[in-house]
Amino acid sequence: MKNDDTAGEGSQLMASCDIVIRFSEVDSMQYVWHGNYAHYFEDAREAFGKKYGIGYNTIYSHGCYAPLVELTFNYKRAMHYGTQARVDVHYRPTPAAKIIYDYEVRDRATGELYATGHSVQVFLDRDYQLMWTNPPFYEAWKKKWIKQ
Amino acid sequence: MKNDDTAGEGSQLMASCDIVIRFSEVDSMQYVWHGNYAHYFEDAREAFGKKYGIGYNTIYSHGCYAPLVELTFNYKRAMHYGTQARVDVHYRPTPAAKIIYDYEVRDRATGELYATGHSVQVFLDRDYQLMWTNPPFYEAWKKKWIKQ
Amino acid sequence: MKNDDTAGEGSQLMASCDIVIRFSEVDSMQYVWHGNYAHYFEDAREAFGKKYGIGYNTIYSHGCYAPLVELTFNYKRAMHYGTQARVDVHYRPTPAAKIIYDYEVRDRATGELYATGHSVQVFLDRDYQLMWTNPPFYEAWKKKWIKQ
Amino acid sequence: MKNDDTAGEGSQLMASCDIVIRFSEVDSMQYVWHGNYAHYFEDAREAFGKKYGIGYNTIYSHGCYAPLVELTFNYKRAMHYGTQARVDVHYRPTPAAKIIYDYEVRDRATGELYATGHSVQVFLDRDYQLMWTNPPFYEAWKKKWIKQ
Numbered sequence: 001m002k003n004d005d006t007a008g009e010g011s012q013l014m015a016s017c018d019i020v021i022r023f024s025e026v027d028s029m030q031y032v033w034h035g036n037y038a039h040y041f042e043d044a045r046e047a048f049g050k051k052y053g054i055g056y057n058t059i060y061s062h063g064c065y066a067p068l069v070e071l072t073f074n075y076k077r078a079m080h081y082g083t084q085a086r087v088d089v090h091y092r093p094t095p096a097a098k099i100i101y102d103y104e105v106r107d108r109a110t111g112e113l114y115a116t117g118h119s120v121q122v123f124l125d126r127d128y129q130l131m132w133t134n135p136p137f138y139e140a141w142k143k144k145w146i147k148q
Numbered sequence: 149m150k151n152d153d154t155a156g157e158g159s160q161l162m163a164s165c166d167i168v169i170r171f172s173e174v175d176s177m178q179y180v181w182h183g184n185y186a187h188y189f190e191d192a193r194e195a196f197g198k199k200y201g202i203g204y205n206t207i208y209s210h211g212c213y214a215p216l217v218e219l220t221f222n223y224k225r226a227m228h229y230g231t232q233a234r235v236d237v238h239y240r241p242t243p244a245a246k247i248i249y250d251y252e253v254r255d256r257a258t259g260e261l262y263a264t265g266h267s268v269q270v271f272l273d274r275d276y277q278l279m280w281t282n283p284p285f286y287e288a289w290k291k292k293w294i295k296q
Numbered sequence: 297m298k299n300d301d302t303a304g305e306g307s308q309l310m311a312s313c314d315i316v317i318r319f320s321e322v323d324s325m326q327y328v329w330h331g332n333y334a335h336y337f338e339d340a341r342e343a344f345g346k347k348y349g350i351g352y353n354t355i356y357s358h359g360c361y362a363p364l365v366e367l368t369f370n371y372k373r374a375m376h377y378g379t380q381a382r383v384d385v386h387y388r389p390t391p392a393a394k395i396i397y398d399y400e401v402r403d404r405a406t407g408e409l410y411a412t413g414h415s416v417q418v419f420l421d422r423d424y425q426l427m428w429t430n431p432p433f434y435e436a437w438k439k440k441w442i443k444q
Numbered sequence: 445m446k447n448d449d450t451a452g453e454g455s456q457l458m459a460s461c462d463i464v465i466r467f468s469e470v471d472s473m474q475y476v477w478h479g480n481y482a483h484y485f486e487d488a489r490e491a492f493g494k495k496y497g498i499g500y501n502t503i504y505s506h507g508c509y510a511p512l513v514e515l516t517f518n519y520k521r522a523m524h525y526g527t528q529a530r531v532d533v534h535y536r537p538t539p540a541a542k543i544i545y546d547y548e549v550r551d552r553a554t555g556e557l558y559a560t561g562h563s564v565q566v567f568l569d570r571d572y573q574l575m576w577t578n579p580p581f582y583e584a585w586k587k588k589w590i591k592q
Contacts, residue, residue, distance in 0.1 A: 033171075223364060
């Protein structure tokens with residue numbers, strides 16, 4: 001799932017957040033219902049945005065939206081009610097006008113892998129039109145954070 | 149829970165929608181998780197809005213929002229995965245600048261009662277300020293539909 | 297909404313949890329969608345259960361379920377994306393075989409009130425039959441924690 | 445995302461369900477929040493299971509669970525509040541002990557494509573152990589439905 005062709009670009013940008021599985025997130029198999037992972041990944045992106053100054057509000061304040069256009073989950077092992085996990089999100093540099101992240105959800109105590117994931121966001125302007133090149137604020141952000 | 153003091157005002161306005169309980173809405177007790185009822189009530193309000201021309205888009209097109217300010221659930225009997233239910237929503241007339249509904253969720257086959265509920269909405273203008281009197285479009289709507 | 301007749305029983309048992317409003321919890325009005333409060337109240341009950349040893353797993357390990365049979369929300373002021381709030385949950389003693397909580401959601405910085413709520417849970421045995429008297433473990437718990 | 449190597453196996457098994465986008469499913473961009481698609485795909489699988497006798501209850505009655513282990517979304521065009529869409533789910537035969545589906549979400553009126561997706565389920569026995577070969581009921585189901 002990882003963009004191996006971009007792995008050499010040297011980004012080490014990553015952030016983490018802790019989650020605890022809620023009773024309401026567990027289905028009748030006692031498993032976390034798979035759709036809930038979209039929330040956990042969102043929590044991780046939120047942590048990333050806060051850490052590196054690239055959150056929704058920053059994007060919006062520069063006249064853009066950044067909707068997801070691709071999302072992938074691979075479930076390795078079930079989480080249950082009360083499971084204490086950590087979500088790591090890794091930024092994947094790309095020359096395209098996109099924001100790409102990889103995710104890993106692991107047990108906080110044992111490090112066991114619960115799930116991995118991948119997401120791609122594009123930029124829209126305030127009229128909801130796709131931007132084919134990076135908006136200037138994002139170019140500046142990349143210059144600041146990504147070793148090139 | 150019902151506003152018995154308004155029961156005499158003679159509204160018979162009601163609408164219904166059918167629901168089928170999803171796998172993802174059932175918790176580890178095999179019960180519908182209580183928070184999901186907010187969706188079922190929304191579905192019923194949606195059916196009401198469509199039937200009587202008072203949906204979110206109509207309200208919005210007249211420069212208003214109508215957020216919920218009160219919501220009550222009484223759970224009588226558990227629904228399970230696959231349960232086929234009907235949600236009835238009854239409009240409760242009030243002179244206040246509010247939209248008040250009562251809800252009943254029943255088994256479609258047996259008529260057994262699963263839950264009841266009650267909601268109150270107020271009007272905000274486009275600047276999110278509370279409107280203390282009914283907006284004109286709503287007064288007109290009431291004149292048309294409510295026997296007075 | 298509060299059970300004022302029980303206010304004199306002297307329970308000071310309460311717990312709190314912090315919440316931060318997610319992007320996905322906000323609707324097209326930029327408000328938290330009302331149904332999400334069920335999650336915030338659950339988070340607060342979870343904190344209470346952990347603090348006082350009366351969580352879902354404890355209840356379940358004693359052969360019981362404790363489903364909600366009543367739930368009330370009063371929305372005072374909208375929360376938005378990024379709002380940092382605290383949910384306080386207060387235990388309300390009752391002689392009935394019930395678990396009753398009141399809730400308050402407040403801004404962490406200003407203390408402003410966003411919402412209040414109330415919930416009632418009953419006990420079911422492992423065959424999903426209603427228990428008309430408190431299960432022994434809950435009686436013991438009350439003896440330990442509630443001044444009588 | 446499609447398993448092109450299996451396209452020649454000749455399955456034409458598919459089912460559809462209609463969805464209407466709820467107010468609560470739309471985010472502050474006026475778009476359906478991406479995580480909600482997991483529900484729409486579930487609705488389509490449900491329709492498939494009902495049409496071909498391979499729903500959750502059938503699987504469970506044969507002593508198995510079938511959790512998702514992989515899920516992919518590709519978002520082509522935003523859905524909004526009130527959008528009336530149809531979800532088509534296509535069964536993808538595979539010799540592996542898996543259930544594989546592809547999804548398409550289209551506008552009911554115009555046929556425009558909103559999203560595509562892909563999911564993979566495995567079989568667990570009642571002790572939550574992975575089954576490396578197809579359970580007999582599923583082999584029988586495939587014999588009945590898949591031209592081989």
